Amino acid sequence: MQVPFVDLKAQYHSIKKNIDDAIQSVIEESAFIGGKYVKEFEQQFASLYGVKHVISCANGTDSLYILMKVLGIGTGDEVITVANSWISSSETISQTGARPVFVDIHPEYYSMDETQLESKITPNTKAVIVVHLQGQMCAIDAIQSICQQKGIYLIEDCAQSHFSEYKNNRAGLFGIAGSFSFYPGKNLGAYGDAGCIITNDDQLAEKCRMLANHGALKKHHHLIEGINSRLDGLQAAILTSKLPYIIEWTEKRICNAGLYSKYLAGIDQIVLPAVRPNAKHSYHLYVIRAQQRDALMEFLKSRGIECTIHYPTALPNLPAYKYLGYTKADFPVATAYQEQILSLPMYPELSEDSIKYIAGSINEFYSAKKK
Numbered sequence: 586m587q588v589p590f591v592d593l594k595a596q597y598h599s600i601k602k603n604i605d606d607a608i609q610s611v612i613e614e615s616a617f618i619g620g621k622y623v624k625e626f627e628q629q630f631a632s633l634y635g636v637k638h639v640i641s642c643a644n645g646t647d648s649l650y651i652l653m654k655v656l657g658i659g660t661g662d663e664v665i666t667v668a669n670s671w672i673s674s675s676e677t678i679s680q681t682g683a684r685p686v687f688v689d690i691h692p693e694y695y696s697m698d699e700t701q702l703e704s705k706i707t708p709n710t711k712a713v714i715v716v717h718l719q720g721q722m723c724a725i726d727a728i729q730s731i732c733q734q735k736g737i738y739l740i741e742d743c744a745q746s747h748f749s750e751y752k753n754n755r756a757g758l759f760g761i762a763g764s765f766s767f768y769p770g771k772n773l774g775a776y777g778d779a780g781c782i783i784t785n786d787d788q789l790a791e792k793c794r795m796l797a798n799h800g801a802l803k804k805h806h807h808l809i810e811g812i813n814s815r816l817d818g819l820q821a822a823i824l825t826s827k828l829p830y831i832i833e834w835t836e837k838r839i840c841n842a843g844l845y846s847k848y849l850a851g852i853d854q855i856v857l858p859a860v861r862p863n864a865k866h867s868y869h870l871y872v873i874r875a876q877q878r879d880a881l882m883e884f885l886k887s888r889g890i891e892c893t894i895h896y897p898t899a900l901p902n903l904p905a906y907k908y909l910g911y912t913k914a915d916f917p918v919a920t921a922y923q924e925q926i927l928s929l930p931m932y933p934e935l936s937e938d939s940i941k942y943i944a945g946s947i948n949e950f951y952s953a954k955k956k
């Protein structure tokens with residue numbers, strides 16, 4: 586059996602006509618940049634997600650950068666984020682001229698360890714970027730109240746947490762704004778790069794829109810210098826075609842996670858993902874911690890099962906951040922876990938048979954080791 590890590594083709598074929606028609610319309614109307622399809626996606630995503638403003642942009646990295654720039658973050662400032670994430674979460678901090686400051690991860694939930702946040706706040710701290718990594722909500726209530734107390738902005742990187750919830754509130758609605766990526770493999774994925782910012786703040790929304798479009802809200806009326814970070818019409822139309830299915834796809838991910846937990850139960854050498862109380866995990870990734878991780882991964886590969894690691898090197902341990910002068914001892918959990926974490930195949934169309942096969946193969950790997 587062959588089990589890919591994600592299967593974007595399966596999803597395309599399940600809604601092929603909608604997608605093909607959407608692409609055709611954009612081309613027929615030459616609505617390539619801005620215009621009707623982009624507006625339509627922004628409105629529909631806003632209404633489905635339950636937020637006042639959706640500001641589309643080119644990708645889920647620009648959305649973080651735009652937010653920080655608009656909030657006035659720059660040289661001399663510090664922005665706190667989490668030690669295990671995709672580099673966009675910290676790279677964009679540096680892009681503004683500010684300094685990234687990392688907090689180690691929670692040993693059970695893998696997102697920012699909220700108990701260590703306060704000790705990282707200095708008079709220069711302007712914002713905290715939390716990441717709901719893997720689709721798992723971080724300790725958003727505790728972090729929200731620390732940010733409120735200290736008067737610093739809370740930004741949520743929701744690139745992996747479309748429709749995740751904490752106490753029935755969706756990811757991205759706890760701080761000043763949320764940042765989304767619609768990279769093809771994300772829970773809501775375009776067929777190229779795409780992203781957006783969500784916020785209920787009118788002024789912030791207008792400023793983001795302006796910055797993303799050369800500093801102009803009206804053509805040729807540049808109030809500031811901005812950047813070119815636009816969602817194109819094709820991606821917008823593709824995303825709109827997917828919106829009617831996203832809730833169902835999220836439920837299927839949750840269902841698949843349940844099947845994994847059922848079939849993987851009782852294997853002592855692995856730790857299954859825990860879900861934070863009162864939270865809804867949207868399972869962008871299904872991540873286990875495994876003994877002999879690399880050997881297990883090789884074994885699964887030989888069985889046609891494709892796994893990956895998110896992420897093989899915690900951010901502060903990357904060569905890119907050597908200049909910050911951290912040592913591995915500063916982030917003991919993230920550093921230890923980078924050798925243990927393993928992302929198993931996860932997508933809505935993943936079949937129960939595939940999950941059984943994966944679980945059986947993992948079982949087989951460890952049984953063989955015992956003999």
Ligand SMILES: *Cc1c(COP(=O)(O)O)cnc(C)c1O
Pocket residue numbers: 644645646647670671673674716742744745765766767768778779780
């Ligand atoms: C994917 C991702 C991003 C960046 O999104 P792009 O659209 O690829 O720029 C940012 N943060 C996290 C946590 C991500 O997973």
